[in-house]
Amino acid sequence: GENVEQHPSTLSVQEGDSAVIKCTYSDSASNYFPWYKQELGKRPQLIIDIRSNVGEKKDQRIAVTLNKTAKHFSLHITETQPEDSAVYFCAATGFQKLVFGTGTRLLVSP
Amino acid sequence: NAGVTQTPKFQVLKTGQSMTLQCAQDMNHNSMYWYRQDPGMGLRLIYYSASEGTTDKGEVPNGYNVSRLNKREFSLRLESAAPSQTSVYFCASSEFHITNTEAFFGQGTRLTVV
Numbered sequence: 001g002e003n004v005e006q007h008p009s010t011l012s013v014q015e016g017d018s019a020v021i022k023c024t025y026s027d028s029a030s031n032y033f034p035w036y037k038q039e040l041g042k043r044p045q046l047i048i049d050i051r052s053n054v055g056e057k058k059d060q061r062i063a064v065t066l067n068k069t070a071k072h073f074s075l076h077i078t079e080t081q082p083e084d085s086a087v088y089f090c091a092a093t094g095f096q097k098l099v100f101g102t103g104t105r106l107l108v109s110p
Numbered sequence: 111n112a113g114v115t116q117t118p119k120f121q122v123l124k125t126g127q128s129m130t131l132q133c134a135q136d137m138n139h140n141s142m143y144w145y146r147q148d149p150g151m152g153l154r155l156i157y158y159s160a161s162e163g164t165t166d167k168g169e170v171p172n173g174y175n176v177s178r179l180n181k182r183e184f185s186l187r188l189e190s191a192a193p194s195q196t197s198v199y200f201c202a203s204s205e206f207h208i209t210n211t212e213a214f215f216g217q218g219t220r221l222t223v224v
Contacts, residue, residue, distance in 0.1 A: 001169075009150070034212065043200065043215040044153070089152060096160045097143065097168065098204070098213055102152035 002027040002094030006101030013080050014109055021104045023090035024072040032093040033066060033073045038103075039086045047088075048075070080108045112136050116201050116216035123191040123223045131186040131219050133201030141204050142184035143168075143213070144176060146197040153200065159184055191223045 003026040013019050025033075034049035050057045050064045050073065057064050061080075066073040073092075077084055085108045090101040114135045123129055135142065140161045145153040155168030157176040165176050173195060175187045184203075188195060198220050204213040 006152070043217050045215070046212045049212070096141070096166070097155055097158050098202075099155065099169075100145075100153040102150060 002030060002092055002099040004090060004092050004099050004101040006090050006104060008104060009102065010105045010107070012107045012109065015080060015082060017080055019075075019077045019080055019084070019106055019108075021075045021088055021090070021106075022072060023074070023092075023101050024070075025092040025099075026071065027092070027094055028068075028071065030092040030094065033064070034091050034098070035064060035075050036089045036091065036100075037086045038089065044089060077106075080106075082108050082110055084108050114201055114203055114214050114216040116199075116219050118219060119217065121219060121221050123188075123221065125192060125223060127191050128187065128189050129191065129221075130188075131199055131201070131221075132183070133185065133216055134183045135201075135203040135214070136182065137203060137214065138181070139203040139205050139214075140181070142178065143202045143204075144174075144184070144186045145200045145202065146170065147200060147218075148197050156186065156199075191221075193223045195221065196223045197221060 006023045031052035036044035037047045038044040061078045063076040087103045089103050091098050117132045143158040144156040159165045159178040162181045177185045201216040202213045205211045
């Protein structure tokens with residue numbers, strides 16, 4: 001089955017810096033790669049996703065890149081703000097189900 | 111729209127007790143999922159239902175059972191709770207298996223087994 005690895009587990013940046021979170025997956029048949037943000041005590045919510053026929057996607061300060069050959073994808077956050085502090089999860093599609101990485105706790109200091 | 115609704119939000123059980131976590135969605139989604147979230151472990155899939163009438167094991171199914179009651183409802187049952195089942199449980203739904211779309215999560219159930 002699908003296995004998703006996510007790094008780093010924690011990431012501390014200064015406000016205004018960029019943050020990058022990386023994930024690898026094992027199943028070459030996976031074709032959908034969402035990213036979820038979870039604030040403390042809240043439910044995970046989708047922030048951006050990418051499909052396997054696309055190499056990069058941007059939404060304001062957030063971008064995702066996908067390298068299907070290497071089976072890895074990344075989340076890039078530019079001009080970080082304190083409200084970006086949260087846990088971020090990557091995920092990949094396995095057969096009929098969504099498999100998550102172990103999460104990255106991002107802390108943005110003012 | 112309510113989206114995905116889970117009950118209860120909090121629960122404390124004694125070892126050996128049983129309970130059922132309820133989940134309902136009003137988005138007409140075919141697929142529903144139960145995940146557990148533990149520190150440093152991410153979201154691990156317990157069981158899922160790709161469509162009404164089907165259920166399948168996920169990564170960590172031992173100690174749990176599920177019922178897809180109808181298209182809207184998907185319940186998770188702990189027959190004999192153990193301290194290792196202390197966790198936050200999330201239900202989710204999506205049209206995933208058809209179009210690979212967003213999964214929507216419930217607000218979570220924080221379960222403590224003592």
